[in-house]
Amino acid sequence: ETGVTQTPRHLVMGMTNKKSLKCEQHLGHNAMYWYKQSAKKPLELMFVYNFKEQTENNSVPSRFSPECPNSSHLFLHLHTLQPEDSALYLCASSQDLVGGETQYFGPGTRLLVL
Amino acid sequence: DAKTTQPPSMDCAEGRAANLPCNHSTISGNEYVYWYRQIHSQGPQYIIHGLKNNETNEMASLIITEDRKSSTLILPHATLRDTAVYYCIVRRNAGNMLTFGGGTRLMVKP
Numbered sequence: 310e311t312g313v314t315q316t317p318r319h320l321v322m323g324m325t326n327k328k329s330l331k332c333e334q335h336l337g338h339n340a341m342y343w344y345k346q347s348a349k350k351p352l353e354l355m356f357v358y359n360f361k362e363q364t365e366n367n368s369v370p371s372r373f374s375p376e377c378p379n380s381s382h383l384f385l386h387l388h389t390l391q392p393e394d395s396a397l398y399l400c401a402s403s404q405d406l407v408g409g410e411t412q413y414f415g416p417g418t419r420l421l422v423l
Numbered sequence: 424d425a426k427t428t429q430p431p432s433m434d435c436a437e438g439r440a441a442n443l444p445c446n447h448s449t450i451s452g453n454e455y456v457y458w459y460r461q462i463h464s465q466g467p468q469y470i471i472h473g474l475k476n477n478e479t480n481e482m483a484s485l486i487i488t489e490d491r492k493s494s495t496l497i498l499p500h501a502t503l504r505d506t507a508v509y510y511c512i513v514r515r516n517a518g519n520m521l522t523f524g525g526g527t528r529l530m531v532k533p
Binding site for chain 2: 313352353354365385397399401403405407411412414416417
C-alpha cells in the first residue's frame with residue numbers, strides 16, 4: 310500500500326456516459342497528478358495540481374476535466390469519451406513540486422470505453 | 424528533460440543479481456536519476472534515486488558513473504516477484520515532472 314487509493318479499480322462506460330474517477334492520498338502531500346497509460350505506451354502525464362491549483366495541463370482534450378477540491382482528493386471527470394481513451398489511469402502524489410520529491414502512485418483505474 | 428535509454432528486455436535467474444543499465448548522456452548537473460518499477464497492471468512503485476553518489480536501500484542499489492552519463496540499478500537477489508518493467512527517469516528541472524520512457528521488462532526465471 311502506497312497511501313494513494315483510487316476508485317473504481319475498473320470501469321466500463323459508453324461514449325455518451327459521464328463518469329468520474331476518484332483519487333485520495335493519505336500522506337499529507339500537497340501535489341497530485343493524473344497519468345494515462347495506454348496499451349504498449351509509456352505513461353503520459355495529464356494534469357498536475359499543487360495546493361489545489363492546477364499547474365500543468367499536458368494538452369489534454371477537454372473531455373477530461375480534473376477537479377481538486379483539497380490537497381487530499383483529486384477527481385477526473387469523464388464525458389463523451391472515445392474508444393481510444395481506454396487505458397489505465399493512474400493518480401500519484403508527492404510532498405510538493407520541489408524537484409526531487411518522490412511520487413507515490415495509486416493502483417490505477419482500468420477504463421474501457423465502448 | 425534528459426533522455427534515457429534502456430534495453431527493452433532482460434532475463435535474470437532467480438536468486439541471482441539483476442543489473443539493469445540506463446544511459447542518460449545528456450543529464451544536467453542538478454538532475455536526479457530515479458528508478459521506478461511497474462508490476463503488471465499496477466501503479467509504478469518508487470525504488471531509489473540518486474544525484475552523484477551511489478545509493479542503497481532495502482530494495483536495491485544504484486550505481487552512477489563518475490561522469491553521470493549512465494547508471495545501473497542492482498537487485499542483489501532477484502525473486503519471481505521482481506518481474507516487472509523498470510523505468511529509469513531523469514527528473515525535469517521545472518516542477519517535479521516524471522517523464523516515463525519504455526523501460527526494461529525484467530523477467531526473473533526459476
